[in-house]
Amino acid sequence: MNSLKTLVVWSLIFLWILPVLAQTSSHNSEDSLTLDKSIRTGVLDNGLTYFIKPLQNSNQQITMNFLVKVGSQDEQQHELNFAHHIEHLSFRPSDNFPDGLKNNSKILSQFGMKMYDIYGRTGAGVTRYFYNVPYENEKAINTGLLWFKDIASGLDLNKKSIDRERGVLLQEYRGGVASRAQTTAYNDVHSTLFSVVNSKKSFSSHNRNFPHQDLQKFYNKWYQPQRMAVIIAGNIENTEQLEENIKSIFQELKSSENKVEPKGKEQSNPKREKNFTSVVRNSNGNSAYEFKAVNMYFFYKHKVDKKKDEGLGRLQRQIQGEIVTDILKTRFSESSKIDDRTTIYSSYTPVWNIPRDMLTITINTELQYEKVALENTLYILRQFVEYGITEEEFKNAKDNILETLESYDTSKNRYWVNEIEDYFVNGQALPTNKKEIITNWLSKLSKEEINRLIKEIIKPSPDKMGLIFPEDSESPLISKEKTQEIIKKKAMKKVLPYKPKSEIKRLLSQNQMDSLPIGKKLNAKPGKLDTEIYSLKNGSKLILKPMKSTNSNALTIRGFSPFGASYFPKEEYNSTMFATSIIRSSGVGSYEKKDLKKFYENTQSIKLGFNPYIFSNESGFESEVSIKELDKFLQLLYLYFTKPRKDQAAFENWKKGYLQDARYIINPSKDLIDALKKVTRDSTRLPIASDLVKASQRVNLNVAHRNYQELFGNIGNFTFIVTGDFDSDAVLTAFQKYVGNIPSNSRTICTDKNKAIEIPDGPKYYELSASDLYETENSFYGIRFVHNPPDKKVWQEELKIRVLGQMLNSLIYDLRDKEELSLYTISAGAYFDRRTQRFEVQFRFSCLPEQLPIIREKTNKIIENLKEADISEKVFENQKNRIRSIYTPQALNQPSYIARKLYRYYRFEEPPIASSAIENYLKDLTFKEIIQTAKTYLKPEYMHEVKME
Template identity: 25%
Template sequence: MNAKNWLRKAMLPVTAGSLLLWLDAQAQAGKTGAPLPLDTAVRTGRLANGFRYFIRHNTTPEKRVVLYLVCKAGSILETEEQRGMAHFIEHMSFNGTTHFPKNALVDYLQKSGVRFGADLNAHTSFDETVYQLPLPSDNKTLLQNGLQIMCDWAQEATLDATEIEKERGVILEEARLNKGAQNRMRDQFLPVMMNHSRYAERMPIGKDSVLKYGKPETFRQFYHDWYRPNLQALIVVGDVDVKQIEAEVKKLFGNLANPKPEKPRVNYTIPLTGKNQFLAITDAEMTATTAEISIKLPGVQLRSEGDYRNAVMQQLLNQMLGHRFNEVGKQASPPFLSGGAGVQDFLNQLQLFAVNVSVDKGGLQKGISAAWREIERAKRFGFTETELQRAKQDYLGGMAAAWREKSKTNSEQYVKEYMQYFLHDIAAPGIDKEYQMTKELLPVITVADINALMQGLVKDTDRDIILKAPDSERGSLPAEATVTGWLQAVQQESLEAYKDAAVTKPLLAAEPVTGKIVSVRQLPEVGVTEYTLSNGVKVALKPTAFQKDEIGFAGFAAGGTSLYSDADYQSASGAAGIVSLSGVGEYSNTDLGKLLAGKQLTVSPFISERGQGINGRATPEDLETALQLVYLYSTAPRKDEALFQNLIARTQAGLANRSNDPNSVFGDTIAAVMGNYNIRRTGPTPEKLTQVNLERALAIYKELFADASGFTYLFVGNIDTAAIKPLLEKYLGGLPATYKQAAAKDLGIPIPKGVIEKNVYKGQEDKATVQLFFSGDYTWNETTNSELLALSKVLGIRLLERLREEEGGVYSPSAKVSMNKYPQAGYVFSVAFGCAPANADKLIASVQDELKKLREAGPAQVNLDKYKAEARTAITSSLQNNGFWMSYLSSQYQNQEPLTTVLAQQQLLDKMTVQSLQQAAAKYLTEKNFIRLVLLPEAAK
């Protein structure tokens, strides 16, 4: 596991830290050490032409392999006439190569079960372009062709002029999708943050003028210059013969040639100017007022053991500072709606120490000052020993979990490590080496070390202050001198050192009265064992070996908000969130976090419309603690008036400008129309928020969790059956039961019948968002369910072909279906896409035409074959996944369906024909119940 990748994954959403001071000290002392070696489990090499490869055998998942082609060529290398062509060429690589002309490549892979967009994909950034291809590894012909596809992508894209013309519309639609307030504001502040360097002028999406009119020969020049072997690498990880793959790579890729003369590959940078910058910007569609103070720092390498120590220290500091910001944010009247600070990567060359807050209207001074106060407090007084010990526990716990799981590491994780190694020279020594270094380093890192590192965080140069707000606040935004004055005032304040309250109480104030297992039922077909406990709780265990260090669980019972009146609805729907925020038993939310330091677990109660329950996961080692929390969330929910007021205040402020955002307005409209404008389906409002009552919410929560006899708990993962039984008897068997199991009520909120058409006019950009719904009642059964799913997939394939490839009117259309058995069996087909407003009616007509073809003739046989290939691959992969089993078993239990249904999926797939799907389409894909909703810009009114 790559250290920096793990650090990024482990980081809290808001972090803090700086390696600058430490790196300077280590460099002076000459202690950074020799570079860490690459993990010996990966076979790597460099061909005579400079092409590199990384190959690793890995069996998670079994009989699968992932191939990545990584090119050190992105938008930063474009000339003015090529702006956007790096990304455009990425698209063109799927539209014709030497061995797979035109659309043959995508067509061949879809027939092989590879999904376009989900599996088969690529991305372009400033400095790289990356292509990905996952394949079954037990099909030798397909694997051989997969390597050939990678070789074609490396240097044999045809870049046909006709195909370029066809793809222009698709690229422009992709660009259109990203337009909006965030994009408009980004275009203003990124040049500032990038110090007006070349990066500011080379956004990967490019310029519309180039996308529309760029000449084919200019595309080919970029491809000729930069798609060359000495800037490329192939990464292959999966259930393969490494020697055989290496031989094929040498044979295929050794023939690639570098251009002559060779254009120098410049490594562009963002120079540090030593200047401070300020920008205040507003937008009509902005929904919040935010401030970010960013201090640019030199980029930090991660190549040696000394660098690794630096990274560990940074993460420890990040965690501690993040926890302090969380505590400030939990005050009854928080100074900011959200806030945090931390070092974050900024492209390849720089890091940012960024302090950010989101505030209520008129709250900039209070929010910025509060955030800066925590930075100043940490800088002035440092951190405490107890804070550091908890941070170490968390860090070691995460690393230990990764080490225990090393034999089940997903191939994609290894690919990401080797990709960073190739692109950015980030060390990838392997999890054994990293875990060893972590265990050696943590005991010798002291509070003094962290405090010294904190001293180098804040400097008075290379600082950007960026304020963003709705247009309504344009006249009240402060000037640079004002904000700088706030920061200076905080630095002059008389502050107190942070006091870290000790946590000494046991998690459980009293032990549960242990129950007993009273009956056992075996379901060997699906590997499930059912227990019934003496209090009526049903438990289903499915032991698996897919992950060594993971047990997921879910408990649920019928009822939910359906049992309560509209007057109580807001309190009922918010009750689980209120309890989660408040803590449990004797522990506040903050203290609970301290107590659980180092443990790898999550436990979360929920209340939905038709049920309530608790979801979670834990390592086998921490499962008992997780079950103790399940017991406490069920029996000892905690009331915290201050945190409740905090939640209401933050939510209220967040709703104030919700109507500015076109997507929120459109989403609320969809929910309201589909829910017949029932009060439970319409969007959130400040008025609804006033209906949430803490006492009533807590009372409802207690009522819903009072009767354990109605609950079913599922456990999936690395389960020791003998070890888990006493835990189940104690913590689940000890739950109180009243034996008054409630059934969820039918609220009578069906999707409306008939034809409904509604346009929503909101937003400035010239773009439309289309949502189409086709619904109806039906008899729930697995044959029909499988046919409905198949119809959504073949429709999706056809819409991609027609709306994107043939008409060039959309980027990524989607077709989905959802089915529910309760309260009344029904289905909903949905089709969604973004497009130019002028094209909306035409594209909707195209969708309706494709539906008509399905009703009259069924899908094309080739598209049905593509779906079957994809579904067979998905079924095989799903059966090796804990998440699938948890979701499937939960659905089967709640719908009161047999657990063995999954065993018939292949047979149902085999029986499916064009004729059977035509009949299903004629019955279910009608426009009798058709809802057409379109979001259009205000100018289109």
């Protein structure tokens, strides 16, 4: 589902493979292809590797990473999730940090750091630990190094610590209940076909019962210094001193004499692996809302000659492999626009990934269409093999790689950290002149070489096949023999050469363009923040704010009307709220969705299309577009406002789409948010989880289409705000031509534009049932305080309540870190909701049922302690500083923030506040004021609690 751009980014990860030994005594080789000489590196006697990359840039941040070459692919079945378990324990007590480091505000605050600056990630072959310092500070950097050292050898791995984390990991695993059936089936396929993938069927039982000694053994086996690296990049002035500090801190680590090989690099067990499997996906819950999806995975092994797969040979192969998949994806995408029931994807995995050296073809379709989808895919592959790629396809693929390479910002810390990681973990070369090498190799690459590679990889029948079917399926493809029979028959049929689809260069014909007069030149009226205000002939208002910007190519365009779904009868509310989504799926003018998709793909700044919205009390859109493509964008806008399509077939597919995507949409924690919204009478937006899927199936197409036309047809109600670095006359002319010629119905819809929603009285406690679209063993608990703004400056109240929300979020994390409760999904926050015109403070917990009463009691205790000022004032200082770091002078003067201020003024009549006033207010904000804010908004009469099971 990734875009071509993303794929090319990943392709470049694979491009620079050369025969490099990652475990030599020194990486400072004379061979310039090995490692960029601006990187200081070395290997300690115990085998630990370090890399230091000094950078001179305006960003003072120091980025520190600690890598351990171990991940899920190194686990045996009885070691399931051990790498992840250890990553969690790194944030618990350790030798140098008895209270843990991540939530130790006392330590972090003195360095200007936040808990979000420290985190970890467990991958297939590497575990990553991150530590970000806002500026060079030797004590802060050494603290990070000490934490890394603790991860290497000083974690608390006693039975109590290991057992305590079992519940947290179980909560994390249970969080994906809506997609559990699909992920389980996916894991069944891959664990059957590939021996390096473990089955997760017994995850819960294993998590509860594995002997703690097994995890200790796993840690001692894999957490060895020769498998570790420290990476530091940023504005480092004293590189020599930093190098000495690294040596001093890590040299005492002991290395085991026992050499271990990752399971992923061992010889696969042919007796265990199969080359075909079909799996039945269990139902999550209510079958009435289940999409009958069929998923097919076909793997083509690339048999590589190891003698040729060295140096430039391997680099060439990786380039070729990614070019093949990029071109295939384009062809598959064109096929999907014809058959909108099916999407097809391709990927090429390198030697260090799973499945290694494979071209993978993924087909997602609907039950009863799986045979047709398979045959169409096989046809495209046969066509690909028999006729090869075109010169234009080849050129575009190479240009995409070069364009992505050009976009890399080598002044950023993250670029170097990622590149060094690939060097250390994957043996990927990082030469000083990498760009020139790639450019040179690409210039020598020929279309014929790609076509030969296609024939090498794509054989008449895949090497491995895995298929997933819904329950009660009687598909012939469940049978290996019948699937192979279809593949063999299709391989014998004749195919025609590929013909690329024609490109849509513009959306309006010349006759349509000629019928849109620009009209006379308009005079501007002065507006807020030095804006220019124009009244277009159809009654709409245009507000221009030209400003100098570093991103001079981008315009932010926002259009809004203060009227939405609440204007219509109650029974039409649901259909109206979905109307914009339906129009996007149906198309506009003479263009269907598939036509517009092709148009978007051939643009630079409109790839995401045009995305209008309808809320209860507002309709509109917000987009970012380049000046160069402003004309194309406004043509698109013109069609969306004047010619929305009404297509019954597209509507039925739209409804199916919600069922198909349900596993991505539905989430119990999001259901809890919807429940809190419902009990506090907030229906200003669509629900976001189970109720969204159900509501989509109740939509009336006629109502949705009619009300969309009513709202967007009243162009006189719309205000358009444009910010960016542009010439006012050019933008005004374009808006006069397209927006100014949109016909207006000239109706006044209603008068209450910003009416506050009535708030129910509290305190209230609600016990609700979890969604019937999934089964869950968890309990979910939430609190929402709601209160209308007082009769004083809202912007000051908003800043205070944001600080309050951050303080509450910090305090509730103590329930996991200090109270040792089994919590993974927890959050608290506070904000001003402009749709409802009220302040809201919200808490959310996903927990074990037996712990819910304790969580409820302790959360209420936190609230009362805060109101009584019975907490450390340091919590306030830390969170105030966090909010201040968001409202910096630089951020407050960004074009995007200026655009937001203009929107809030012209939409909600909020006067723009000078950035200096915001800075000074936050600077002078006191602990006493926040305590008073807590007393104001955290009153029992504003409180609504929800328990969901």
